[in-house]
Amino acid sequence: MTLALKTMDLAKTFDIGQRLIGPPRAQVHAVHPVSLEVRQGETLGIVGESGCGKSTLARMLVGLTPPTSGSIEIEGRALDRADPAAFGRLIQYVFQDPVSSLNPRKTIRQILEVPLRLLHGLRGAALDARIEELFDAVNLRPEFLDRYPHEFSGGQAQRIGIARALAASPRILILDEPVSALDVSVQAQVLNLLADLKAEFNLTYLFISHDLAVVEAVSDRIAVLYFGSVVETGPAEKVFAAPRHPYTKLLADSAPVVGRPLGGAQSGELPDPLNPPPGCAFAGRCPRASDLCRAEVPLLRAIEGDQFAACHHPREC
Amino acid sequence: MSLFLRLLFRNKLAGLGAVVLGVIVLLALLTPILPLHPPNATNTASRFLRPLSEGHLLGTDHLGRDLLSRLLWGTRLSLAVGFAAALVAGLVGAAIGVMAGYFGGRTDNVTMRGVDMLMAFPYILLALAIVAVLGPGLLNALIAVAVVNIPFFARNIRGVTVGIAHREFIDAAKLAGMGHTRILLTEVVPNIVPVVVIAMSTTIGWMILETAGLSFLGLGSQPPQADLGSMLGEARSALITAPHTSIVPGVMILLIVMSVNLLGDGIRDALDPRLRSGALARPMATTRVERAQTPAPKGEGLLSIDELETQFHVGPRVYKAVNKVSLELRPGECLGLIGESGSGKSVTALSVMGLVASPPGVITGGAVRLEGQDLIGAPYEVLRSLRGRKVAYIFQDPLATLHPLYRIGDQLTEAIRVHEPVSHAEAHRRAVRLLEDVRIPNAAARINAFPHELSGGMRQRVGIAMALANDPDIIIADEPTTALDVTVQAQILALLDDLRRSRSLAILFIMHDFGVVGQLCDRVAVMYGGRIVEAGPTAEVLAAPAHPYTKRLISCVPELGGGRRVLAAIPGLPPAVDRLPDGCAFAPRCDKAQPDCRRGEIELEGRARKVRCLYPEGAS
Ligand SMILES: Nc1ncnc2c1ncn2[C@@H]1O[C@H](COP(=O)(O)OP(=O)(O)OP(=O)(O)O)[C@@H](O)[C@H]1O
Ligand code: SF4
Ligand code: SF4
Ligand SMILES: [Mg+2]
Numbered sequence: 052m053t054l055a056l057k058t059m060d061l062a063k064t065f066d067i068g069q070r071l072i073g074p075p076r077a078q079v080h081a082v083h084p085v086s087l088e089v090r091q092g093e094t095l096g097i098v099g100e101s102g103c104g105k106s107t108l109a110r111m112l113v114g115l116t117p118p119t120s121g122s123i124e125i126e127g128r129a130l131d132r133a134d135p136a137a138f139g140r141l142i143q144y145v146f147q148d149p150v151s152s153l154n155p156r157k158t159i160r161q162i163l164e165v166p167l168r169l170l171h172g173l174r175g176a177a178l179d180a181r182i183e184e185l186f187d188a189v190n191l192r193p194e195f196l197d198r199y200p201h202e203f204s205g206g207q208a209q210r211i212g213i214a215r216a217l218a219a220s221p222r223i224l225i226l227d228e229p230v231s232a233l234d235v236s237v238q239a240q241v242l243n244l245l246a247d248l249k250a251e252f253n254l255t256y257l258f259i260s261h262d263l264a265v266v267e268a269v270s271d272r273i274a275v276l277y278f279g280s281v282v283e284t285g286p287a288e289k290v291f292a293a294p295r296h297p298y299t300k301l302l303a304d305s306a307p308v309v310g311r312p313l314g315g316a317q318s319g320e321l322p323d324p325l326n327p328p329p330g331c332a333f334a335g336r337c338p339r340a341s342d343l344c345r346a347e348v349p350l351l352r353a354i355e356g357d358q359f360a361a362c363h364h365p366r367e368c
Numbered sequence: 369m370s371l372f373l374r375l376l377f378r379n380k381l382a383g384l385g386a387v388v389l390g391v392i393v394l395l396a397l398l399t400p401i402l403p404l405h406p407p408n409a410t411n412t413a414s415r416f417l418r419p420l421s422e423g424h425l426l427g428t429d430h431l432g433r434d435l436l437s438r439l440l441w442g443t444r445l446s447l448a449v450g451f452a453a454a455l456v457a458g459l460v461g462a463a464i465g466v467m468a469g470y471f472g473g474r475t476d477n478v479t480m481r482g483v484d485m486l487m488a489f490p491y492i493l494l495a496l497a498i499v500a501v502l503g504p505g506l507l508n509a510l511i512a513v514a515v516v517n518i519p520f521f522a523r524n525i526r527g528v529t530v531g532i533a534h535r536e537f538i539d540a541a542k543l544a545g546m547g548h549t550r551i552l553l554t555e556v557v558p559n560i561v562p563v564v565v566i567a568m569s570t571t572i573g574w575m576i577l578e579t580a581g582l583s584f585l586g587l588g589s590q591p592p593q594a595d596l597g598s599m600l601g602e603a604r605s606a607l608i609t610a611p612h613t614s615i616v617p618g619v620m621i622l623l624i625v626m627s628v629n630l631l632g633d634g635i636r637d638a639l640d641p642r643l644r645s646g647a648l649a650r651p652m653a654t655t656r657v658e659r660a661q662t663p664a665p666k667g668e669g670l671l672s673i674d675e676l677e678t679q680f681h682v683g684p685r686v687y688k689a690v691n692k693v694s695l696e697l698r699p700g701e702c703l704g705l706i707g708e709s710g711s712g713k714s715v716t717a718l719s720v721m722g723l724v725a726s727p728p729g730v731i732t733g734g735a736v737r738l739e740g741q742d743l744i745g746a747p748y749e750v751l752r753s754l755r756g757r758k759v760a761y762i763f764q765d766p767l768a769t770l771h772p773l774y775r776i777g778d779q780l781t782e783a784i785r786v787h788e789p790v791s792h793a794e795a796h797r798r799a800v801r802l803l804e805d806v807r808i809p810n811a812a813a814r815i816n817a818f819p820h821e822l823s824g825g826m827r828q829r830v831g832i833a834m835a836l837a838n839d840p841d842i843i844i845a846d847e848p849t850t851a852l853d854v855t856v857q858a859q860i861l862a863l864l865d866d867l868r869r870s871r872s873l874a875i876l877f878i879m880h881d882f883g884v885v886g887q888l889c890d891r892v893a894v895m896y897g898g899r900i901v902e903a904g905p906t907a908e909v910l911a912a913p914a915h916p917y918t919k920r921l922i923s924c925v926p927e928l929g930g931g932r933r934v935l936a937a938i939p940g941l942p943p944a945v946d947r948l949p950d951g952c953a954f955a956p957r958c959d960k961a962q963p964d965c966r967r968g969e970i971e972l973e974g975r976a977r978k979v980r981c982l983y984p985e986g987a988s
Pocket of ligand 1: 065066067079080081099100101102103104105106107108261324
């Protein structure tokens with residue numbers, strides 16, 4: 052199986068309180084070195100709580116945020132220059148807020164034209180034909196093309212956002228919370244559309260969400276992020292059913308499941324990013340924490356089969 | 369454009385300004401072809417002629433020059449210089465602002481510090497210094513006025529640009545292969561043009577005035593050339609003996625500046641979308657009530673909502689946000705109210721205490737009875753004394769109820785002392801206990817924190833503590849956990865559940881899907897298109913939903929543990945409540961719809977289990 056995407060020790064540190072001259076006041080390690088592999092045609096789900104670095108990781112993958120260190124390979128070719136246009140033909144992004152991702156002063160046609168013209172040099176009739184094809188692919192009627200974004204509902208706007216991403220004919224789509232801003236009855240429509248498009252265009256997905264049930268429903272494999280690090284990866288059917296990392300367990304217990312008593316009500320919060328603890332970042336909330344955990348950062352290692360966890364004392368299942 | 373003009377002229381004063389300014393500009397444009405005396409022709413024999421004298425409609429000045437002619441030529445010059453200065457200041461300022469805002473980082477830091485330094489100088493002093501360096505003259509005055517106004521534009525535009533540069537469509541443009549120049553020109557600039565126009569139209573009047581000021585001091589236009597400022601300056605020595613020489617240019621300046629400012633304000637109001645829907649109209653203290661009749665009390669309950677109708681009247685449109693909704697909440701009970709966005713669940717909740725903003729909200733029917741007392745139309749004082757003491761709210765965004773500039777402890781003690789005259793120390797003690805009750809670790813220290821120093825979950829706990837401050841009987845929680853992470857959500861829900869049992873609180877819990885409602889609530893009601901479509905005990909509704917919408921809503925939301933699957937999506941969109949179809953609002957999306965579903969009223973039938981459907985599930 053070929054790899055669609057591979058990251059090697061990709062990391063990002065933000066400077067806080069930039070001064071006119073001299074070093075910044077503080078630094079936040081938004082993403083600790085992350086090494087991921089995504090196979091061709093696979094959907095990798097990425098879950099984690101807000102501020103854990105999901106969006107920062109995703110933005111590095113498409114070149115919108117330059118990484119502090121590490122490298123990215125797409126289909127075996129290294130891409131280390133943070134130039135969104137160079138990334139654009141290979142990897143595209145679908146944004147969380149469908150309305151804010153469309154320029155209010157352009158028609159839908161003008162929005163869709165840009166990637167076709169700039170990335171693929173299409174003009175004239177070929178351009179129009181391709182636009183209609185894309186619009187059809189996301190199940191929208193061609194008469195919508197000459198309207199402005201504010202005339203669309205969230206679900207329709209998200210389809211337009213997807214059409215724009217597809218216009219670049221990318222190999223990989225990064226979906227950053229693509230349905231979180233949508234009405235519940237519309238979410239499933241968009242999720243199913245994404246599944247159809249993936250089969251039709253032979254795409255690879257990175258699906259980012261804080262909604263565990265949605266991620267489980269659409270992913271082949273899942274990576275769990277905590278405080279900027281991948282703490283567990285594994286096949287979708289096993290990660291939440293048989294979590295190895297105590298944090299994954301906490302997540303799974305917290306998800307609302309009808310009929311299950313309210314659980315996971317454990318106190319504790321994310322550590323302070325300006326003042327990270329030594330050792331395991333989860334130690335303050337972890338029922339299994341030991342002295343080793345508070346001293347040494349656990350590394351991601353294979354626990355069983357293709358299930359990996361970054362934990363000194365992983366759960367038995 | 370036509371919308372813009374309509375909006376502009378809806379504002380009478382702006383219309384007046386436009387007319388006055390139009391006449392003045394027209395006169396200034398026509399000046400060269402009007403049959404006027406040459407403006408600089410002196411005639412010392414007829415000095416200081418009064419207005420309306422033979423051949424000199426407005427009289428003459430100290431050199432016997434025709435005032436009318438000088439006034440029109442002077443107006444022409446002053447307007448031209450003012451407009452030019454505004455244009456230069458606007459363009460240069462906007463360019464600086466756009467660059468700083470878009471590129472951010474060092475570029476931003478360096479340019480904006482420079483701009484700050486310019487702004488630190490008193491305005492007129494800076495203009496004087498510039499003219500002093502460049503030498504007097506009209507062009508130099510123009511430059512000076514433009515330069516002192518650049519910082520204003522730069523700051524304004526930078527702020528707007530920062531907002532736009534962080535919007536996702538800019539990122540999307542980068543990914544579509546656009547370079548910085550192209551993005552600036554096609555994505556950023558079109559979005560800031562309205563702001564630049566607004567800023568220019570509201571400042572151009574002052575720029576005309578400033579240029580006149582420099583000319584008045586003799587630093588602008590040089591004799592014999594007339595502009596309004598220099599005319600005033602020259603007339604100064606004859607102020608007492610020949611007041612008309614001052615009054616004539618003075619009135620013109622007044623007219624220009626006033627009409628420009630009126631028109632400018634009109635343009636701003638018409639272009640600024642925040643002001644468009646009359647949002648600045650002062651909201652009333654409670655929701656407006658226009659109720660024909662009051663339904664007779666029937667339910668017992670602690671809180672009973674009867675046939676409540678709340679609408680939004682926006683122009684000719686009527687949005688039936690809440691359409692004959694009846695709910696009943698018993699002591700200590702948790703009732704879940706489920707609906708998608710726009711289904712009317714939040715408006716139902718806000719109507720209870722008259723918190724729907726009016727205008728545009730109007731309660732047009734029904735009753736809300738708290739222990740038998742009807743709250744609809746109750747005086748503000750009554751509602752205020754009940755808010756917090758009997759019924760308290762928790763919102764999705766706790767920042768909506770917390771003031772950002774006060775410590776949470778002060779806000780809590782304040783909330784306690786509004787309803788109860790206890791001492792400060794006592795209130796403080798209670799505040800700490802409340803924070804402990806909502807499980808805030810180290811409450812005694814955290815009480816001095818500001819809201820922004822707390823995480824989202826902590827803030828929501830403080831929001832709950834505020835709601836509990838006066839020991840209410842009922843808590844209305846409007847999606848209290850939607851903005852929170854799952855682990856925090858679980859903590860908050862467990863907390864609410866505990867509190868409800870320990871304090872026998874009744875909770876109206878509003879959510880957009882069944883997920884947590886299934887774990888927390890005894891009964892649920894499902895809303896669609898402003899109406900209750902199904903209600904009943906949670907377990908029964910979940911096990912055997914009767915309304916097709918309920919059934920499909922349950923199955924289109926995945927639940928953890930279900931594995932990988934295709935979801936059963938509901939086609940179509942939720943209805944717009946300003947044009948609800950006849951009959952069942954769900955009919956366009958329902959696969960069981962029959963012709964009679966689209967006709968007439970469909971009643972909510974049943975007692976403990978209620979459903980509004982002609983062909984409910986399970987009944988064949
Ligand atoms: N431009 C920035 N400057 C400084 N810190 C940043 C910046 N962008 C993100 N961060 C920080 O990096 C961390 C990760 O942020 P990120 O946006 O990737 O989280 P996320 O997992 O996507 O969260 P959410 O679910 O809320 O979208 C956070 O601590 C955040 O405050
Ligand atoms: S390394 Fe230790 S503290 Fe961290 S998750 Fe594993 S057991 Fe818990
Ligand atoms: S009334 Fe008719 S259209 Fe409406 S939900 Fe029932 S079956 Fe469907
Ligand atoms: Mg994010």
